[in-house]
Amino acid sequence: MKMLIAGLLLLVAAPVFAQTWLYQATPAIALNVGDKFADRAHSVEFTVTRPDGSTTRATAAPQGDGYRAGTVHYPSDFGNAGTQVGNYKWVARVNGKDVLTGSFAYRPARNGQMLFVPERGVRAVD
8 A cells, every 4th residue: 555655646746747738830832733634644754943033943743553643742841842932833844845844822811921922823835
């Protein structure tokens, strides 16, 4: 009985540590292009041109045994691309041919975070 009481006192006397949770939210852009009438999806290479004029690339591989178009996320799938305030342009290329182009932007928000501004329209490349 003395051991039980000693164990309970030790348990009660042990310091309690509060949990500390870390949180990160990053604005990411999902890019996905597929041919609506194709039997199988294609690999699509995306090139993003950043506000400073530099470019970065990522390839979206087909998913679901080749029946669904793949998706890449900017900036995480584009190496060390990062985000900065400004306008971005992207081009989707299939088998070496440009097929679609679009744009997006990041703007500063009042709370010091980045605000994503979606594209106004995607254009087919002739």
